[in-house]
Every structure is written in C-alpha cells, then in structure tokens.
Amino acid sequence: MNTWHGLINSDYRRWLPVTPDTPAISLNEGNTPLLRSDHLSATTGCDVWLKVEGANPTGSFKDRGMTVALSLAVESGAETVICASTGNTSASAAAYAARAGVSAAVLVPKGRIALGKLSQAVRHGARIVEIDGTFDDCMRVARELAADHPVALVNSVGNELRLAGQRTVAYEIVDALGEAPDVHCLPVGNGGNITATWGGYRTYLEAGRATRLPRMWGFQAAGAAPLVHGRPVAEPCTAASAINVGNPATWDGAVAAGEESGGLMAAVSDEQIFAAYRMLAGRDGVFAEPASAAGVAGLLDRHARGALEPGLRIVITLSGNGLKDLDASLRDGYTSAETSAATADVARALGLAA
Numbered sequence: 001m002n003t004w005h006g007l008i009n010s011d012y013r014r015w016l017p018v019t020p021d022t023p024a025i026s027l028n029e030g031n032t033p034l035l036r037s038d039h040l041s042a043t044t045g046c047d048v049w050l051k052v053e054g055a056n057p058t059g060s061f062k063d064r065g066m067t068v069a070l071s072l073a074v075e076s077g078a079e080t081v082i083c084a085s086t087g088n089t090s091a092s093a094a095a096y097a098a099r100a101g102v103s104a105a106v107l108v109p110k111g112r113i114a115l116g117k118l119s120q121a122v123r124h125g126a127r128i129v130e131i132d133g134t135f136d137d138c139m140r141v142a143r144e145l146a147a148d149h150p151v152a153l154v155n156s157v158g159n160e161l162r163l164a165g166q167r168t169v170a171y172e173i174v175d176a177l178g179e180a181p182d183v184h185c186l187p188v189g190n191g192g193n194i195t196a197t198w199g200g201y202r203t204y205l206e207a208g209r210a211t212r213l214p215r216m217w218g219f220q221a222a223g224a225a226p227l228v229h230g231r232p233v234a235e236p237c238t239a240a241s242a243i244n245v246g247n248p249a250t251w252d253g254a255v256a257a258g259e260e261s262g263g264l265m266a267a268v269s270d271e272q273i274f275a276a277y278r279m280l281a282g283r284d285g286v287f288a289e290p291a292s293a294a295g296v297a298g299l300l301d302r303h304a305r306g307a308l309e310p311g312l313r314i315v316i317t318l319s320g321n322g323l324k325d326l327d328a329s330l331r332d333g334y335t336s337a338e339t340s341a342a343t344a345d346v347a348r349a350l351g352l353a354a
C-alpha cells in the first residue's frame with residue numbers, strides 16, 4: 001500500500017509555512033527516487049547518488065515549491081497566479097493552478113523554452129505570453145505586474161513559500177541515507193534551488209535529524225554564469241534552457257549557499273553538459289533534461305582536474321525530465337536503420353548472424 005500523499009500531507013508538513021487550515025493542493029509530488037550511480041562511483045572513486053527530480057508529477061523539482069505556493073494562494077483567496085519561467089515553473093504552475101481551480105498566467109521568453117514545457121502550460125490551460133526578450137525580462141515584468149495587479153507571484157523570488165517546499169529534497173535525502181552527504185551537486189539558474197536545498201540541510205541539522213552539513217557545489221552553464229563571474233550576463237546563452245538565466249533572482253542566497261557550506265560555484269561548457277546528459281541516459285538509465293546534467297558535468301570536471309578527494313559521499317540533483325526537451329535530444333544526433341518488414345532484413349540491420 002502506497003502511503004505517500006504528497007509533501008503537504010506528509011511528515012514534512014511541520015516545516016512548511018502552512019497552518020492546519022491550509023488546503024492541500026497536491027499532485028503527490030516529492031518522494032522521488034534516490035539512485036546510486038555505480039559507474040559514476042567507479043569513475044570518481046566516490047559514492048555517488050542521483051536524486052531523480054524528473055520523477056515529480058510535472059517532471060521537475062518545481063512541483064515541490066508549487067504545491068506550497070498554490071495551497072497558500074488558494075487559502076488567501078487568489079484567483080490568478082503569475083510566474084516568469086524558462087519552462088518548468090510555467091508547466092508546474094499551470095498544472096497546480098488547474099488542480100486548484102484558479103487561473104495561471106505564464107510569461108516565457110519567446111523561442112527559448114522547450115516544447116514539452118510549453119505544451120504542458122498549454123494543455124493545463126494557462127494564459128501564455130511569449131515575450132520578445134530573455135527570462136530576466138519575463139521576471140522583471142512578472143514582478144511589476146504582481147506589484148500593481150491582483151495576481152499572486154509564484155516565482156521563488158521573494159517567495160519563501162516555494163523555497164520552503166523545495167527544501168524538502170534535502171529532508172528526503174537525509175532520511176534515505178541516514179545522514180547528510182559530504183557534497184551536494186546541482187545545476188544553478190535562477191538560484192532558488194541551491195538556496196532551498198542548503199536551507200533544507202540546515203533545517204534538518206537544527207532539528208537534530210542530521211549531524212553535519214554538506215558542501216554545496218553549484219554549476220552554471222559557461223554561457224550563463226553570472227554567479228561565477230560575479231556580475232549579470234546581458235545575453236545568457238546555453239542550450240540547457242532551464243539554466244539560461246543572466247541575472248538570478250535569488251543571487252545572494254545562491255552565493256551564500258556556496259560560501260557558507262565551504263562549497264563552490266563553477267561553470268561547465270555545453271559540451272560537458274551534453275556529454276553528461278548522454279552518460280546519464282546511456283549508463284544510468286535516467287533520461288534527464290540537459291540542464292539537469294550540469295551537476296554531473298561539474299563533478300566530472302572536478303574529477304578530471306584532480307580536485308575531487310576520493311571516498312566522498314556525493315548526491316547530485318537531476319532537476320528535470322528528459323522528455324521535456326526532445327528537440328535537444330534529437331539535435332544531439334542518433335542513428336537508426338531502416339529496412340523492409342522482412343525478418344531477414346531486420347536481422348541483417350541488427351547484425352544478427354543468419
């Protein structure tokens with residue numbers, strides 16, 4: 001009997017900013033698989049685990065925050081929620097809004113969001129505005145609209161509610177492993193998730209459920225690495241669209257997570273990201289979207305530079321599902337054979353002996 005009914009109905013509710021009266025708008029998010037990667041462990045000499053956030057209901061970790069944001073929006077009587085998004089936030093907001101019976105307005109950068117994510121927002125009935133600009137432009141407009149109109153902003157910026165939901169990933173990891181890992185690697189775009197994950201580990205330490213904290217290793221794409229360079233990037237550019245952000249809304253939190261934990265913030269190239277993307281699908285059996293592979297790319301980069309001590313226990317967030325961005329997958333190339341429907345032809349194409 002599966003007794004999991006979503007974050008807000010779980011033991012973790014005590015750490016969410018809700019009251020006993022808050023309604024539960026849930027799609028049974030959370031409780032995602034934590035898989036050991038035998039080949040990454042062998043390659044690095046470490047004990048490497050993958051937290052598969054693409055297994056969330058709309059296919060990314062954004063659902064952890066959205067269940068909280070929509071539950072509270074409904075409690076406060078909001079009729080419309082709004083967000084800026086590189087794709088996954090809009091997919092999640094649209095789904096949770098549909099479930100809650102409220103409208104969702106989503107602002108996305110035209111031509112820069114993966115089709116699967118746009119399709120989710122379409123099918124869940126969101127009002128979609130494709131803006132001729134970057135994600136950062138969408139973010140600015142969403143904030144301005146929320147300040148002047150009766151719409152609730154559900155981006156994680158200034159929305160501690162969503163970050164509180166996203167903290168739960170750290171609770172699940174500690175509960176599964178019995179202790180915090182030595183290192184937690186993850187992709188960084190707008191900065192919310194590294195901030196939330198770090199906050200979750202601290203909450204668990206204070207609650208006595210862990211006795212230590214991990215080092216947080218955040219990885220940005222080289223073409224969109226404002227936190228690495230210490231200044232915004234006007235024209236961010238990476239094929240890993242979920243982290244194509246030039247001016248992260250949760251800048252200070254992301255930097256603090258790296259610094260307070262004794263961790264780091266570093267850049268990886270798109271080539272490294274796509275190599276890791278192929279490796280995850282081909283070796284681990286996990287189809288994660290390109291941005292999700294940045295944490296793996298970063299770990300392998302550290303290893304290649306001789307900057308990785310062996311023996312560490314490492315958890316890597318795989319932030320979203322590979323099915324969201326089939327363009328990226330097919331662009332990356334594939335081979336297949338075409339034959340007639342004759343069994344002998346198919347056998348030949350497969351190289352099977354006659």
Ligand SMILES: *Cc1c(COP(=O)(O)O)cnc(C)c1O
Nearest residue numbers: 088189190191192193242319320
């Ligand atoms: C949102 C997102 C990120 C980046 O997370 P931030 O909180 O914006 O830093 C990374 N990967 C995926 C798949 C995402 O949806």
